[in-house]
Amino acid sequence: MRVNHDIDALFNWSEWPDGLKSPDGLDNPGFQSLKVAAIDALASSELDWKIHLTRAMAYQWCSGSLGIGAGIDRKPPDRPGRPDKPALVAPTRLKKRSIRSQRGRIALLHAIAHIELNAIDLALDIIARFAHPGMDSPGRRNSPPMPRSFFDGWVRVALEEAKHFSLLRQRLSQLDAEYGDLDAHDGLWEAAQSTGHDLTARLAVVPLILEARGLDITPSLLVQIREVGDVESAEIFEIIYRDEQGHVAVGAKWFRFLCLRAGLDPAATFQSLVRRHFRGALKPPFNDMARARAGLTPGFYRALSSAGT
Numbered sequence: 001m002r003v004n005h006d007i008d009a010l011f012n013w014s015e016w017p018d019g020l021k022s023p024d025g026l027d028n029p030g031f032q033s034l035k036v037a038a039i040d041a042l043a044s045s046e047l048d049w050k051i052h053l054t055r056a057m058a059y060q061w062c063s064g065s066l067g068i069g070a071g072i073d074r075k076p077p078d079r080p081g082r083p084d085k086p087a088l089v090a091p092t093r094l095k096k097r098s099i100r101s102q103r104g105r106i107a108l109l110h111a112i113a114h115i116e117l118n119a120i121d122l123a124l125d126i127i128a129r130f131a132h133p134g135m136d137s138p139g140r141r142n143s144p145p146m147p148r149s150f151f152d153g154w155v156r157v158a159l160e161e162a163k164h165f166s167l168l169r170q171r172l173s174q175l176d177a178e179y180g181d182l183d184a185h186d187g188l189w190e191a192a193q194s195t196g197h198d199l200t201a202r203l204a205v206v207p208l209i210l211e212a213r214g215l216d217i218t219p220s221l222l223v224q225i226r227e228v229g230d231v232e233s234a235e236i237f238e239i240i241y242r243d244e245q246g247h248v249a250v251g252a253k254w255f256r257f258l259c260l261r262a263g264l265d266p267a268a269t270f271q272s273l274v275r276r277h278f279r280g281a282l283k284p285p286f287n288d289m290a291r292a293r294a295g296l297t298p299g300f301y302r303a304l305s306s307a308g309t
């Protein structure tokens with residue numbers, strides 16, 4: 001197989017779990033376009049296959065063998081394909097356990113694995129749904145298509161979410177558990193559903209609210225998991241924390257791009273879209289440093305905080 005340094009840099013092979021550290025099987029052409037690849041991966045309910053399709057999509061996009069496929073008349077599914085388990089229940093029915101016990105750590109790893117699986121599907125959905133020109137905002141159907149570098153960013157996000165999910169699945173299996181053993185909730189997908197028609201709103205809610213929340217929470221989780229001596233899980237959280245800063249940065253970059261293109265003030269637009277499309281207040285404390293490094297400055301989110309500052 002041909003060596004491609006861009007692909008090696010994109011995949012970061014050594015960070016993947018055993019069995020996924022090489023490009024074997026990823027160059028098999030067969031996708032009609034990036035959009036079709038994203039729809040196929042999104043629709044897949046078999047998790048190994050969803051991961052494979054996401055990796056193959058990224059590999060083929062990066063090697064230059066896929067077009068965007070904006071003119072292809074296939075729509076993404078309203079809901080992603082998922083296995084029968086875990087059962088999706090109300091968030092209030094999920095038990096919280098101390099991570100001092102192995103059962104508690106399994107519950108934490110399972111909850112984060114579920115978030116990462118949602119994150120794969122949310123990134124795929126952005127690629128699949130907004131590959132059409134003119135889908136960036138209601139009332140502006142004729143706006144120009146998004147540039148290729150927009151798709152570069154979201155392909156990277158989808159791939160890294162697939163890596164995060166795969167690492168957590170491997171860690172769960174090391175602890176004699178597997179994804180699907182415990183219940184989960186559907187909050188992340190529900191939060192994204194009302195923005196299926198509006199890319200600016202989708203970017204406000206998914207990377208700039210939901211993923212930015214991960215930046216607030218992960219450092220203290222890392223401290224706790226290190227305190228109980230779970231080095232293997234801590235290493236995974238470190239990878240996730242580093243990559244997620246990049247995901248918020250991709251969101252912030254393209255959110256600003258769309259605002260600039262439409263002549264809108266980014267912070268004011270963000271606040272109005274979040275108030276319209278996201279239920280619930282933003283909870284401090286915020287990781288202002290990590291958020292700012294990703295381009296999400298306090299002027300965006302402070303006014304929305306439940307602390308009212």
Ligand SMILES: [Fe+2]
Nearest residue numbers: 116119161164
């Ligand atoms: Fe992630």
Ligand SMILES: [Fe+2]
Nearest residue numbers: 119211244247
């Ligand atoms: Fe992410």
